[in-house]
Amino acid sequence: MLRLLRIRNKRKKRRVYTSKSISKDVLSVALKRGFIGFSLIFLLFACFLTMPVQAAEGDMQMKLPAFSIELNGKPVDNLHLKYPFFIYKDITYMPLTWEVTSTLGVQLHYSEGGLTILRGGGQMGGGWFGWKKEQYPLDLSGSHDANKKYTAAMPGFGLVINDMYMDNGNETYPFLLWNDVTYMPLTWTNAHDYLGLQLRWKGDSTLDIIGGQLQVLERIYYDDAEYLYIYPTFVTEKWQGSLKVKKSMDETPVWMTVEETDALRKRIEEESKHLGGSPVTLTSKDDGLYYEGMKLLPKEQITVDSKEAGNPFIREITGTLYPLGSDRSFLDVTKVTAYNYGNSMTDHYSFLLEKGNAKDVSDTFQNPARIIPNPDGSFWMASNGTSMMRGRIVPGTRKLALVTAQGEIRLANQALGTYDVTVPGVTNPGLHPLDSEGRLLIYAHELNFDPQQSPNRGYYRIDTDLRTTKVEDLDPLAQETPYLPTYTYDWPVYRGIDGKLYLIRKNNDLANYTDNTSMQWYDHQLLR
Numbered sequence: 001m002l003r004l005l006r007i008r009n010k011r012k013k014r015r016v017y018t019s020k021s022i023s024k025d026v027l028s029v030a031l032k033r034g035f036i037g038f039s040l041i042f043l044l045f046a047c048f049l050t051m052p053v054q055a056a057e058g059d060m061q062m063k064l065p066a067f068s069i070e071l072n073g074k075p076v077d078n079l080h081l082k083y084p085f086f087i088y089k090d091i092t093y094m095p096l097t098w099e100v101t102s103t104l105g106v107q108l109h110y111s112e113g114g115l116t117i118l119r120g121g122g123q124m125g126g127g128w129f130g131w132k133k134e135q136y137p138l139d140l141s142g143s144h145d146a147n148k149k150y151t152a153a154m155p156g157f158g159l160v161i162n163d164m165y166m167d168n169g170n171e172t173y174p175f176l177l178w179n180d181v182t183y184m185p186l187t188w189t190n191a192h193d194y195l196g197l198q199l200r201w202k203g204d205s206t207l208d209i210i211g212g213q214l215q216v217l218e219r220i221y222y223d224d225a226e227y228l229y230i231y232p233t234f235v236t237e238k239w240q241g242s243l244k245v246k247k248s249m250d251e252t253p254v255w256m257t258v259e260e261t262d263a264l265r266k267r268i269e270e271e272s273k274h275l276g277g278s279p280v281t282l283t284s285k286d287d288g289l290y291y292e293g294m295k296l297l298p299k300e301q302i303t304v305d306s307k308e309a310g311n312p313f314i315r316e317i318t319g320t321l322y323p324l325g326s327d328r329s330f331l332d333v334t335k336v337t338a339y340n341y342g343n344s345m346t347d348h349y350s351f352l353l354e355k356g357n358a359k360d361v362s363d364t365f366q367n368p369a370r371i372i373p374n375p376d377g378s379f380w381m382a383s384n385g386t387s388m389m390r391g392r393i394v395p396g397t398r399k400l401a402l403v404t405a406q407g408e409i410r411l412a413n414q415a416l417g418t419y420d421v422t423v424p425g426v427t428n429p430g431l432h433p434l435d436s437e438g439r440l441l442i443y444a445h446e447l448n449f450d451p452q453q454s455p456n457r458g459y460y461r462i463d464t465d466l467r468t469t470k471v472e473d474l475d476p477l478a479q480e481t482p483y484l485p486t487y488t489y490d491w492p493v494y495r496g497i498d499g500k501l502y503l504i505r506k507n508n509d510l511a512n513y514t515d516n517t518s519m520q521w522y523d524h525q526l527l528r
Contacts, residue, residue: 062150062178063087063150064086069207069209071100071208071209072211072212073522073524073525077138080143081140081142082141083097086152086178100136100138103136104209105211106119106120106121106212115157115158117160117162118161119195128236129236130237131236133524151178152178154168154175155176155177155182186209196211198210198507210507213522213523214527216523217233218504219489219504220502223497223498226246227244227245228494230242230510237528241259242255242264252525253521275369277368282296289333291331296333296358304337312337312338313337313338314336314337315336316336317334318333320332328403330350331358332348333349334367348366350364350365364411365401365411370423370426374438376464379402382399383398383399383400384422384491392486392487393484393487398422399420399421400413400462402466412468415468420484421444422443422445423443425499428496431496435499442462443457444460457479458474477493477513480503493513499514500513508521508522
């Protein structure tokens with residue numbers, strides 16, 4: 001027998017609770033003081049156990065929807081669902097049964113005082129070998145007339161969504177009761193904002209309610225003419241390595257084996273060699289660090305006192321050289337200082353080398369990810385950011401510099417203002433970043449440390465005179481990155497070899513933003 005989460009009112013004298021049972025003044029004070037939480041809601045319910053309130057009589061007329069319903073892409077036989085979906089005031093109402101809520105990843109907790117609905121539930125875990133996601137078959141023992149009107153009642157008990165107490169009696173679209181089962185209105189606030197559900201219309205005839213899905217697709221790491229290649233968040237079989245999906249998005253993603261993934265990774269490493277510089281030998285002398293007779297750093301910058309806190313020691317000092325034409329080059333020096341408690345600190349030093357002289361430009365630019373030549377003899381140097389500890393990127397170190405034909409370094413960051421600047425696709429070995437006019441596509445994100453203020457951000461085209469043109473069509477895409485990622489590999493937007501922008505959204509929704517196309521796949525399609 002299928003379990004149903006119901007709140008019953010079998011006896012007329014049973015105490016049930018409405019929104020009027022809780023003092024608005026008490027609730028207002030608690031909200032202002034920040035004390036409303038999961039435990040407090042139940043405490044509030046308990047405080048009014050001595051206040052009997054009768055549930056409202058049933059007088060709400062509902063009907064069955066004229067459109068189809070799907071749960072995570074699977075059709076629902078609403079005419080035979082024991083507790084069907086209804087329409088009231090042109091809003092879809094969802095039955096809060098155990099099967100439906102578990103399928104959508106929603107938790108229900110009920111007590112003598114009322115019902116609490118929580119985001120997150122069902123079998124949301126996973127990620128180990130042999131794991132299979134539990135299914136929740138729907139009860140199809142009902143029989144309903146599509147032309148009939150059904151009478152619902154207002155619940156007479158308290159209702160909470162997450163930590164928000166619902167004043168149900170004053171709601172435009174209230175929760176309802178039908179056959180002792182609670183029905184929730186699928187408003188955007190309830191479904192999307194509170195419970196994290198996705199409501200998607202397929203044409204005009206089908207409403208797909210999406211929730212409880214595992215984010216299988218994590219990050220696009222490579223592409224070719226036909227496919228995008230994606231790392232997963234987890235695997236459930238030993239042989240699984242990564243996934244590939246056609247750019248046309250007309251097929252379900254295909255799992256690649258570990259061997260296939262490793263072979264592709266090695267190929268990417270070979271193709272990427274032209275993006276980075278070449279390692280060079282640095283020489284330590286009594287008075288400092290040298291490269292080909294040019295002094296780079298004084299002795300005090302390449303030594304540490306091992307008696308200091310953490311017993312530091314220099315783990316390594318390495319150099320990488322990036323040619324900038326035939327007469328000039330850029331040298332990046334990386335120093336790693338290790339400590340006995342397991343952490344390490346990374347410092348970068350940068351030098352512009354020309355005619356046997358080394359000019360320290362560490363304060364201007366560090367850690368290039370790619371050098372991009374321009375037709376006029378200048379070079380773009382793009383940095384995805386400098387990490388200091390545990391790979392975390394230091395704010396303000398995502399930079400784009402132009403080395404002019406005369407050897408002057410100019411920063412695009414300064415031309416734009418106080419911004420981090422990245423070049424989408426800069427690490428993609430098959431992408432030619434310049435457009436037909438010789439401009440770069442860049443993303444600029446304002447450095448703003450005020451959590452109450454949204455930072456300015458957007459996509460621009462920039463030329464070698466550091467003139468920028470806003471790409472207005474990409475403003476909505478910029479809004480999808482409200483915060484700069486902490487790590488380089490967390491950047492959500494991928495630029496393919498075709499120059500198009502791709503990203504992975506919630507619920508395994510893969511979007512080709514440039515062509516305004518997308519496709520979403522469900523757990524039952526991705527999990528094997």
